[in-house]
Amino acid sequence: MAQVNQTYASTRRRRAAAVSFxxxxxxxxxxxxxxxxxxxxxxVVRAVPHWRWNVLTTLSQGTSGGLANAVVGxxxxxxxxxxxAGTIGVLTGIHLAELATSSRSGxxxxxxxxxxxxxxxxxxxxxxxxxxxxxxxxxxxxxxxLLILSLMVVPxxxxxxxxxxxxxxxxxxxxxxxxxxxxxxxxxxxVLRSALPGIVTGLLIALSxxxxxxxxxxxxxxATNNLPTFSLLHQPxxxxxxxxxxxxxxxxxxxHYVSYDAALILVVLVLAMLAIARIIVARTxxxxxxxx
Amino acid sequence: MDEPIRAQTTxxxxxxxxxxxxxxxxxxxxxxxxxxxxxSFASTTVLRDVTMRARQGTITALIGPTGSGKSTFLRxxxxxxxxxxxxxxxxxxxxxxxxxxxxxxxxxxIRRRVGMLFQRPNPFPMSxxxxxxxxxxxxxxxxxxxxxxxxxxxxxxxxxxxxxxDRLKESPYRLSGGQxxxxxxxxxxxxxxxxxxxxxPTSALDPLSTDAVERLLRTMTPALTLIVVTHNLGQAxxxxxxxxxxxxxxxxxxxxxETLFANPREADTGRYVNGLMG
Numbered sequence: 001m002a003q004v005n006q007t008y009a010s011t012r013r014r015r016a017a018a019v020s021f022x023x024x025x026x027x028x029x030x031x032x033x034x035x036x037x038x039x040x041x042x043x044v045v046r047a048v049p050h051w052r053w054n055v056l057t058t059l060s061q062g063t064s065g066g067l068a069n070a071v072v073g074x075x076x077x078x079x080x081x082x083x084x085a086g087t088i089g090v091l092t093g094i095h096l097a098e099l100a101t102s103s104r105s106g107x108x109x110x111x112x113x114x115x116x117x118x119x120x121x122x123x124x125x126x127x128x129x130x131x132x133x134x135x136x137x138x139x140x141x142x143x144x145x146l147l148i149l150s151l152m153v154v155p156x157x158x159x160x161x162x163x164x165x166x167x168x169x170x171x172x173x174x175x176x177x178x179x180x181x182x183x184x185x186x187x188x189x190x191v192l193r194s195a196l197p198g199i200v201t202g203l204l205i206a207l208s209x210x211x212x213x214x215x216x217x218x219x220x221x222x223a224t225n226n227l228p229t230f231s232l233l234h235q236p237x238x239x240x241x242x243x244x245x246x247x248x249x250x251x252x253x254x255x256h257y258v259s260y261d262a263a264l265i266l267v268v269l270v271l272a273m274l275a276i277a278r279i280i281v282a283r284t285x286x287x288x289x290x291x292x
Numbered sequence: 293m294d295e296p297i298r299a300q301t302t303x304x305x306x307x308x309x310x311x312x313x314x315x316x317x318x319x320x321x322x323x324x325x326x327x328x329x330x331x332s333f334a335s336t337t338v339l340r341d342v343t344m345r346a347r348q349g350t351i352t353a354l355i356g357p358t359g360s361g362k363s364t365f366l367r368x369x370x371x372x373x374x375x376x377x378x379x380x381x382x383x384x385x386x387x388x389x390x391x392x393x394x395x396x397x398x399x400x401x402i403r404r405r406v407g408m409l410f411q412r413p414n415p416f417p418m419s420x421x422x423x424x425x426x427x428x429x430x431x432x433x434x435x436x437x438x439x440x441x442x443x444x445x446x447x448x449x450x451x452x453x454x455x456x457x458d459r460l461k462e463s464p465y466r467l468s469g470g471q472x473x474x475x476x477x478x479x480x481x482x483x484x485x486x487x488x489x490x491x492x493p494t495s496a497l498d499p500l501s502t503d504a505v506e507r508l509l510r511t512m513t514p515a516l517t518l519i520v521v522t523h524n525l526g527q528a529x530x531x532x533x534x535x536x537x538x539x540x541x542x543x544x545x546x547x548x549x550e551t552l553f554a555n556p557r558e559a560d561t562g563r564y565v566n567g568l569m570g
Contacts, residue, residue: 169414171410171412171414172414172416172417174372174410174414175410175414175416175476175479176416176426176430177372177403178370178372178403178407178408178410178480179403179404179407179426179427179430179479179480179483180399180400180401180402180403180404180427180430180431180483181400181426181427181430182400182430185430189426189429189430190416190417190418190426193416193417193418194416194417
């Protein structure tokens with residue numbers, strides 16, 4: 001039949017639509033991947049040529065010296081946020097997904113979380129400064145910085161926990177229910193296990209965000225050239241983004257080097273977090289449906 | 293002796309005596325029964341006035357078109373519908389003569405005694421061995437090394453042991469669909485249920501796996517009482533002792549399977565079993 005090889009106008013249109021859709025998605029992907037690579041490479045290219053390892057072991061002297069105080073400070077901040085925001089965020093997420101599914105309190109909590117997530121971080125920082133550093137007379141301190149940073153990332157953690165729990169197949173829940181597991185037991189032994197990769201990934205991304213944050217810390221953590229002490233109050237804490245920000249604005253090469261070094265360390269930290277997230281996901285997914 | 297026994301056969305004389313000696317004579321042989329059970333979700337009535345009984349050690353098939361209420365009925369028997377928003381019921385469901393909603397009944401114990409197997413195999417995201425003993429652990433039935441014994445026993449029972457004995461620590465999702473369903477069956481059996489509810493247990497399986505599951509189910513009576521929802525009329529005929537035909541939320545007919553298929557009493561039953569109604 002002659003008609004078999006005939007290309008209809010509608011077929012051509014459909015093909016054109018498919019091709020342009022593909023091109024569109026590729027373009028969007030390039031717009032995401034390009035800048036990410038450009039940023040990482042930009043930092044690496046500027047920092048690596050003058051990199052000295054003793055940056056990690058010597059204290060800062062303002063616009064020169066090392067960054068040991070800032071590295072330790074950032075790690076302490078991230079660890080503290082992991083504990084405080086991790087606990088609150090994960091528990092909130094569990095509550096939203098498992099307990100407050102249709103209730104009014106759930107809607108209220110979700111609204112509050114959305115508002116919190118939409119708050120500019122500098123406003124949170126300033127509120128922290130007024131309320132904690134000045135109001136409660138804590139001064140620039142680890143605790144004020146931890147609380148404000150935690151407040152900032154709790155919404156991320158709660159949201160990612162909630163969505164990870166919602167993606168747990170109904171199959172698992174029904175199976176657990178039919179075996180006579182209590183809902184708490186099923187949550188701990190079956191549901192959370194299945195949601196763990198999503199929860200951990202959300203947590204680590206939130207920690208990367210916390211580690212890369214500057215504005216709220218300027219108001220709450222202050223600045224210091226010393227290592228963090230064990231006191232929660234009245235002692236400022238150093239952090240990497242401070243040096244990225246202040247030293248870049250200095251007119252000397254030495255200060256710029258410090259700035260790029262701090263940026264490089266941050267990038268490596270963030271990449272390490274993402275790698276850890278991947279490893280945890282891979283390890284806990286050994287028995288999951290997706291990794292056969 | 294007030295009167296001499298005037299029996300025509302020996303058995304007529306002896307049976308009542310033997311029956312009196314039977315320690316189980318007062319125990320109801322109806323394991324699960326419903327009495328005028330009606331059920332609604334909010335304003336939608338799903339079941340109307342269903343009265344049935346499932347005798348000890350029998351297999352009862354539930355058939356009927358989609359939306360006839362048979363799956364809802366099945367899920368009511370282990371109280372899986374209790375938490376569905378808008379759930380209300382009247383009438384009763386009894387397990388060995390006691391209401392499953394009775395004040396002394398513990399929901400988790402009911403679910404242990406009345407197990408369930410689902411349409412799609414649903415192993416948990418844990419190792420094969422942990423899957424088998426998941427319920428046993430939850431109910432504290434066994435612990436430590438006993439769990440390995442339970443796992444082996446149940447896996448042997450469902451004929452899966454030889455296939456999985458070298459990969460007990462591996463993911464269950466590498467097993468075939470049929471094997472996964474057998475694993476779920478082993479998991480359900482491990483907690484020692486008295487009744488097993490099966491919701492289209494083979495509809496997601498290939499014919500060979502279906503055959504394996506069916507053969508296994510037949511070996512589980514009389515210890516267990518099975519209630520099976522199925523869309524597969526052949527399966528109902530092959531497997532069950534009696535069959536219940538549901539239509540539009542009502543139990544239209546409950547008869548011995550052979551009778552129901554050969555001489556349906558109701559016109560609707562006849563049309564359904566002869567393929568005139570989907």
